[in-house]
Amino acid sequence: MAASTKSLSSLLAQASIDDHDEVLKAANAALKKSKSDQDAQHTKAIALLHLDRYEDALQILEHTKELQEKAQFEYAYALYKTGYAAKAAEVADAAGPDAGRGMKHMLAQAAYRSENFAQAGKIYKELAEQNVENEEYDIRINAGAVDAQLEWTGQGELAQKKQPTREDLEVFETAFNAACGSISRNEFGQAQVCLKRAKDLCNALSDLSQEEKQAELLPITVQQVYVLTQLGKIDEAEELATKIPFADIKELSTRYIAQVNSIAASKEHSNPYLSHRLFHSSPQPPVTDQHFSFQSNILRQNEYVVSLLSQKVAGVASSTAKVISAAPVPSLSPVVNMAAVLNAAAHARNAETEKAALKEILPLLEKRPNDVGLILTITHLYVITNNYAAATHLLETFFKRLEQSESASDLDVRFAPGLIATLVSLYAQQGRPAASKNELAQAAEYWRKPHKSKTEAPSKSLMVAAGTALLDTHNPQNVDSAGAIFKSLYDQDADDRAAIAGLVAAYSITDPSSIPPHLLSYLPEANRLVSDIDAAQLEKDGVPLGSSANVVASESRKRSLAPTKAAPSKAKRLRKARMPKDYVEGKKVDPERWLPMRDRSYYRPKGRKGKKRAEGLMQGGVVAEEKGSPAPQEKKGGGDKGKGKKKGKGGKW
Template identity: 70%
Template sequence: MSASTANSLASLLAQTSFEDHTELLKAANAEIKKSKSDLNAHHVRVVALLKLDRFEDAATVFKDVEALRQKAPFEYAYALYKTGDAGKAVEVAQAQSVKGDRGIKHVLAQAAYRSESFAQAMNIYRELASQGVEDEEYDIRINSGAVDAQLEWDGQGELAQKKKPTREDLEVFETAYNAACGSIARGELAQGEVCLKRAISLCSALEDLSDEEKAAEILPMTVQHVYILTQLGKIEEAEQLAATISVHEIKEISTRYIAQVNSIAASKDIANPYLSHRLFHSSPVPSKTDQHFSFQSNLLKQDGYVMSLLSQKTDGVVSSTEKVISAAPTPTLSPAVNMAAVLNAAGHARNVTSEKAALKEILPLLEKRPSDVGLILTITHLYVLMGNYAAATQLLETFFKRLEQSGTATDLDVRFAPGLIATLVSLYTQQGRPGASRSELAKAAEYWRKPHKSETAAPSKALMVAAATALLDTHNADNTKLAGEIFKGLHEQDDEDRAAIAGLVAAYSITDPENLSQDLVAYLPEPSRLISDIDAAALEEAGVPIGTLATTSVAQNPLTAESRKRAAAATTSKTVPSKAKRIRKARMPKDFDPNKKMDAERWLPMRDRSYYRPRGKKGKKRADGLTQGGAVSEEKGSPAPQVQKAGGGGGGANKKKKNKGKK
């Protein structure tokens, strides 16, 4: 910076104070008129604009003055973040974060959160918290709680730092609200309601906020409370609470939109689907700087399609969803695309209620879109509703085989997606095929243990635990060793994960008991604590078989001889009736009476049944002739019985052959 420029800047700053940003902006504009290339004046200008919340104007300055982006990367990244370009803000801030500036790291964390890179935001906040700056501790704790809640909503709950609300979280309304959101995302609605009520109570008791500021803070929490009550089935309470919300007074358009949808869902009076459709679309579209997160927008789009289907707008739903499906590559795990595929199938089915009729309309779509995950899951679900588990299993197996033959990275990620694996394993379990379930889980675990380039292709903790547990159940040495390696990897990721510790101890106690760490064993609860509330004598008296106790002496067994006799008597006296075999309706006769006992000999011909008694003289004589081992009466004119050779299959086996000889 030259001496003239420094003097110019000094004179500029001397004209005003740092608190009066309007005057500072006027002075900077005056200096820029004299010299448009004065970067210091431009820098002062954008800082004043940012202080005055004129973010669009600040972004315009950076767009016009390219050299200013290099001089003020912090302000540039912040302006991008505040104008809704969070992705670009992450790029700018990440390039400067290596220098160790805390300010740029805060901007990077907020931009990553807004661009839904929640894992990256969590790592940054964890790094900032480890540095122990007291002035930032409160803000970091609040922001970290918000990140944990979003990780739960995004299906990455295993990365969250907190899985349960703590007493510290319930001391401030912001952290209590974040704890409530995290509980709701995990499906713990009752706990979420408790945390939410606590947050509202804490906010209402604040003395440093005005009544208007309190109302602005409580309003989104009330909208969230309506959602909880609706999910809990408390429709009347939800409707009453929704009536207290003035939707049009909500300043944030995104929150107003959600409040409108929740009020429709909680209302009993709006039974007309056409009226619901109009109310649903009455809220204005949120701006670029006030967008919903993807999980929210996906649900809102789904609600819109459902409203259209209920309003008989099936052709419109088919057309709209086909655009979404065709614009994305297949196969894909995108929730938005797969949701569109499900609703596209519903549109083609035209609101039929019969599973068989729906399949008739939907199955032809599978020929056009054989790799559509949403469509395949829809057909699988219909097969399950019909009880045809074999067809559902075959459909998924064929799809998986096709993806394996493709061999591309994206196809294999879909092939071993935890949700699809869980679906196939559930079908195997329903059919009593534990071997197939274990094999499928083992293949999935082996795939996800390999390194992946994509950050989004992270292994599912639940899938790995299920796979390792299934391998342990096989009691095979190789499978047990593999299970130990899986649990070891999970333990390295989280050394306090009880499932990983228990699995690691179980595997190592078989494969490598000498090197089993006693610290891991000590972490598990004592066996006596686990069985402290079990009364063995009461179990035996209730009818537990005692055959397994035959090798135990009376001195070793605390059960008395008298209790043994009672248990044996109870066991012998109580017989468990065999379960009646279920008969399909298609095989039942029209006049079938389920209360009438069926004939055990109904499959035999009538003459072979034990209770058959022929009628008339001819019938009695015929019965006497068929008696084996009894006396046979010979009457005049009756031919003696002859042994005949069996015919070759055609007719005429009993015809007499003509004698061939001399004539």
């Protein structure tokens, strides 16, 4: 072992540092003498990595556990370069915080590639705080890419930058990342400016060859086509897409996106069958150059939509059903829920109206009652048809089923921020603010409590909305809960203005003395709040001033309680059509003219029989039984009907 190591050291001393082929030969020679020589294996793996032979290097490093522990950085790098980013992140993370700065960079890259963008952003923030020379530029570029990915994956609250800064527009790489961040926030106008700046900066570089410039400019142009399409500038997008040499794009993932975007931007591809053929002719990227999951999901959606337009309904229904059945239900996965939406579209079979589509889709709900994507699709169709009550009932019933479930993961779905926002929007449409506040309060309470099954951190937007709603109730208990919510948000980010404003608002109601003095500096000055108010005009309009305001209000109240002479009401003018025929102007109209004559107060019946009848109608009067009048009796059927009546002349029985 010692002899082989000494021999290897002497061979490496004779070789050039940059001549990795010679190093590899020396390592192979040492391994011929002793296959278990870890130093030789380690040296060979490093040489293979320098020669871009990553799979061969990984094969060497996976021989023994001891070699993997000895060469953790090389092992993680080999895994990363061969497409095993998640495993590379595990190896780099296992090295611990004392592994060195190089391992931290490795961990950040592997976390980014394995889509753990929150971890990557945290590491880059730590690296930037240490301020090491010659690393600031690379860290700024990578951190910008992480911020864009956080926005795309719905974790924008974790991004370090929300808007491009001046320094971001000084280098073409950071300008490109700033454009990507703007695209992720749907700020396409700003993205267009950043992309143009990135192109200009790249063309102005003198240390790059024309071929290298072309390689850097192609991804920028691909993004420009997408931005122009989103801005509705289809003609410009189509013209720019025709100038892209797709074969020159080395990264197949970028080439695939470029070709798909060119189909969307081209008017010539209006034929769905031609678009279907062109879509599937795009090259598939290798394992080491895969799209991120959100990109793959969008591309898969495009594939399904093109197939639906090509009348391949049965195929879409079958393939999406496989995706749905392979996942647990209910699920918050964008892939599964989008498959459910497109599965519903396939079953609707291009229905002409929303009601016709509902008729075809509703039977699916009986088979998949907890399918989130299907429920949201039906909810959307109800909203389109202005049936908000049915949409609300559908979501409320779904939530009740999840609350009754014993599965903890079902509760994560029950209080998912997107679903909560949907129900709250329906409540707002129906004018039910109390129900909205109650729903937000329940969601905030759930996410604040420790729960081992939670799959994600509480949504900042949900917590802010819940805290604001609780403050609006003016209930002491709710205000305390709102204060706890904003306090937790403030502890996570001390510069969060929404958290600071909510915290001050809550404390100002419950305990103003407990407000930290430094938080008051964030509040706007009173002069700024009243700068646009004209005090003289307010006084002229009758607004009370100073401490005498209560006195004025009291006096005005006293005056209002004093008896005052009522103003004469203006007589209503009747239309001619409503006037009686014998109406005489100036003559008082009988107020009882609408009552029957016998019910009027001035009615006096005439004759002996009329007077007796009037006496019987009096309250408490004695009714004298008239001679010959029949006694009350039970009505019976039979032949006695009409007995004692005279037959009228010419009448019939």
